[in-house]
Amino acid sequence: MSRNPYVRPISTTTWYMRNGRYKVYVLRELTSFLVMFYSFLTIYGLAALAASAERWDTFLASQQSTAMIVFHGVALLYFLFFQTFPWFKLAPKAMPVQMGEKKLPDSYIIIGHYIAWLGVSVFILWLAGAF
Amino acid sequence: MSTQTRQMELEVMRYDPEKDDAPWFQTYSVPCMEDWVILDAINYVKDNLDTTLAYRWSCHMMVCGSCGMMVNGEPSLTCKTFIRDLPDKVRIEPLENFPIERDLVVVLDDVMQKLHQVQPYIIRKDDPPAEDKEYIQSRGALAKFKQLTMCINCMCCYAACPQYALNKDFIGPAALALAHRYNRDNRDQGKSDRLDILADHDGVWDCSFVGACSEVCPKHVDPAAAIQQMKVDGALEFWKQKMGIPGDKS
Numbered sequence: 001m002s003r004n005p006y007v008r009p010i011s012t013t014t015w016y017m018r019n020g021r022y023k024v025y026v027l028r029e030l031t032s033f034l035v036m037f038y039s040f041l042t043i044y045g046l047a048a049l050a051a052s053a054e055r056w057d058t059f060l061a062s063q064q065s066t067a068m069i070v071f072h073g074v075a076l077l078y079f080l081f082f083q084t085f086p087w088f089k090l091a092p093k094a095m096p097v098q099m100g101e102k103k104l105p106d107s108y109i110i111i112g113h114y115i116a117w118l119g120v121s122v123f124i125l126w127l128a129g130a131f
Numbered sequence: 132m133s134t135q136t137r138q139m140e141l142e143v144m145r146y147d148p149e150k151d152d153a154p155w156f157q158t159y160s161v162p163c164m165e166d167w168v169i170l171d172a173i174n175y176v177k178d179n180l181d182t183t184l185a186y187r188w189s190c191h192m193m194v195c196g197s198c199g200m201m202v203n204g205e206p207s208l209t210c211k212t213f214i215r216d217l218p219d220k221v222r223i224e225p226l227e228n229f230p231i232e233r234d235l236v237v238v239l240d241d242v243m244q245k246l247h248q249v250q251p252y253i254i255r256k257d258d259p260p261a262e263d264k265e266y267i268q269s270r271g272a273l274a275k276f277k278q279l280t281m282c283i284n285c286m287c288c289y290a291a292c293p294q295y296a297l298n299k300d301f302i303g304p305a306a307l308a309l310a311h312r313y314n315r316d317n318r319d320q321g322k323s324d325r326l327d328i329l330a331d332h333d334g335v336w337d338c339s340f341v342g343a344c345s346e347v348c349p350k351h352v353d354p355a356a357a358i359q360q361m362k363v364d365g366a367l368e369f370w371k372q373k374m375g376i377p378g379d380k381s
Contacts, residue, residue, distance in 0.1 A: 004148035005230035005238045010296050019204060022293055025341045090340070093356035094363060101274045 028082045034075050088113045136162040139214065141172055143184065144224040146231045154231060156222075157181075169209040169223065170198050173235075186235035193349060196283030199226050199290070200235055206287035208349040226290040242286055245302050248328060249310035254321025266318040279312035279357060281350040288344035288354050294337055301337040302328070304344035304354035311357040314364070326368065335361045 016022040048059035062068065091113050092106035125131065139161050146154040159176045170188055177184050189195040191210045198209045201224040203217065229237035253266075288304035289295050295303045302310075310329055314322045329335055338358045345355040371377070 002149060003232070005232055006146050006148070006151075006154060007230045008154075008227070010228075012297060015293055015296060018293075021291075021343050021346065022341065025293075025339075025343075029339070090342070090359075093345075093353065094359035096356070096360070098271070098275060101271045103274075 024082075028086060031079060031083050034078065038075075084117070088117075135165050137165060137214065137219070139163045139172065139217075140220040141176065142220065142222040143173075143176070143235070144222075144231075145184075145234050146225075148233055163214045165215050167214045169200075169202055169207070169212045169214065169217075169221065172214065172221075173209065173223065184235070185233045194283060196285035199285040199287045200224065201227055201290065206290035206347045208285050208287065211349050226286055228290050228292065228296045229286070237286075239286060241299060242284075242289060242303065242306065245306040246284070246309060249302065249306050249313075250321060250325055251306075251309045251313055253313065253316065253319045254324055255318075256320040268316075268318060272317045275317075276312045276315035279308050279315070279352060282308060282312075282352045282354075283350055285349060287347045287349060288352075291343035291347040293341055293343070294339060298333075298337060300333040302334055304338075304358065305352075307335060307338070307361065308352055308354035308357040311361050314361070326365070329361055330365045330368075335365060338362075 016026040045056075045059050048055040063072075088110050092109040095109065097104035097109065141159045141161050142156045143159060144154050145151070145157045159180050161172045161175050161180075163172050163175075168191075170191060173184070173186055174188075177186075186198070186200070188198040188210070191198075193208060193211050196208070199206060200209050201207070201222075202209065202212050203222050204224075206226060209223075223235065225231050225235045225237045229239065229241075232238050282305055284305060286305065288308075292301075292304055294301050307329065310325050313319045314325060335358050338355070340355060340359060342355045345353045348354065
């Protein structure tokens with residue numbers, strides 16, 4: 001009897017079609033394109049601010065068009081469902097808190113993250129002069 | 132015990148290394164008891180329909196970890212996968228991401244080598260205790276890693292991991308979880324010895340936290356969590372070294 005192990009081929013371009021779990025993962029990773037977009041947008045905005053008051057006003061006006069508002073809204077929802085919610089859900093895995101023999105319940109760590117998120121959001125809105 | 136039977140179609144992947152160029156599927160019609168697990172159905176095939184079918188199993192009670200297979204595309208311990216939870220047609224394949232030795236038997240050499248590589252044993256730097264003494268460990272210290280000791284090396288996690296599928300150099304979930312088990316053991320002093328392997332490119336940083344390993348783990352070991360914790364440990368160790376604070380590597 002001779003050995004002749006068979007290696008099943010795997011596609012390097014379509015492997016994530018194998019199951020739903022991988023598809024969700026790839027959708028999560030695709031948020032990196034939005035991160036890239038917002039990085040460029042921030043740099044562009046800063047450049048406009050540095051250039052002149054008129055350029056800055058033009059930049060602000062461009063962000064207030066219906067198309068951009070819809071885009072920002074969709075991007076926000078996409079981030080929420082594929083980054084924020086899963087990330088907070090996974091947080092207790094990366095940073096478990098042990099107290100004696102027991103682990104702090106995951107829900108405490110998750111809720112703590114949401115409270116911190118809310119705090120940071122309110123702080124940023126305050127910095128931006130929202131109230 | 133239930134006497135009701137249900138006729139099920141088992142589509143089983145077959146591969147004979149001496150005859151076949153590629154695997155193919157053979158369908159068996161199996162009268163299954165409702166309280167059977169998939170392994171019972173496969174045993175029925177072997178005992179009554181086809182003695183040539185090759186597969187691994189031993190304990191039939193989620194301890195030995197040898198009956199891991201793909202059941203309808205999901206890495207599963209077949210002794211834990213109940214017939215009653217499945218449709219009438221079930222596809223059974225050898226674990227994904229491993230070469231097929233024959234039929235449902237896979238080649239595990241690569242993972243065996245990786246398990247060995249992470250030095251999964253207690254390493255002591257100081258003198259061992261006197262012969263009649265043991266290392267004392269509190270229940271709290273045991274709780275820090277007990278979950279990780281539940282691994283039975285069924286390798287379902289490797290079959291679920293897309294990183295391992297694409298890059299065979301990745302150390303992978305079970306071996307990394309095992310390394311973390313010893314790193315967290317307060318009797319162990321070998322964390323620095325394991326650091327070079329774990330913090331290397333093919334170590335924890337190859338994991339992109341798909342989380343599939345933890346979802347399929349039949350023993351709830353949660354290797355994905357172990358790997359993320361090791362990333363935190365590794366990053367802290369890196370900054371400790373940068374800032375000249377004595378750490379595990381010192």
